[in-house]
C-alpha cells in the first residue's frame with residue numbers, strides 16, 4: 807500500500823554513481839522507477855484527514871484521531887503521523903506512559919513506532935503529512951513514508 811512517486815530513468819541514473827546501464831539512460835521510451843513518498847506540500851483536494859492546526863501538537867504528546875486510526879506526534883525534528891493499528895492482528899494501540907501499547911496481546915511500541923516488545927514484529931507505519939488550504943494539517947493514510955520523515959510546521 808506504499809504510495810510511490812514516479813521519477814524517470816534519466817533522473818535516477820543521473821544520481822546513481824557508477825550506473826552501468828548508461829546505454830539505457832536517456833532512451834526515448836523513458837521507463838520509470840519508483841521512489842518513496844514524503845511529507846510536505848499542499849494536500850490533494852480529497853483524501854487527506856484534517857488533523858487541525860500545527861499548534862495542536864506539543865512535544866512528545868501523541869494525539870489520536872479515531873476517524874483515521876492515526877496518531878500525530880511532534881518530536882524534536884518535526885511532526886509525523888503513524889497508524890494506531892497494531893501490525894500483529896490489527897487492534898488499536900493507545901498511549902501508555904511514553905509508549906504505545908496494544909491492549910490485545912501487549913505489544914509495546916516507541917512513539918516513533920518501533921517495536922519494543924512483541925508479539926508484534928513490524929513497526930507502526932508512518933503516513934505522509936501535508937498542509938490543507940485552510941492551513942490545517944492533513945494526513946494521507948494512502949501514502950506510507952519512511953519513519954524518519956517529518957513535516958516542519
Ligand code: FES
Pocket residue numbers: 892893894895896897908909910911912913924925926
Ligand atoms: S494484536 Fe496487537 S499485540 Fe496482538
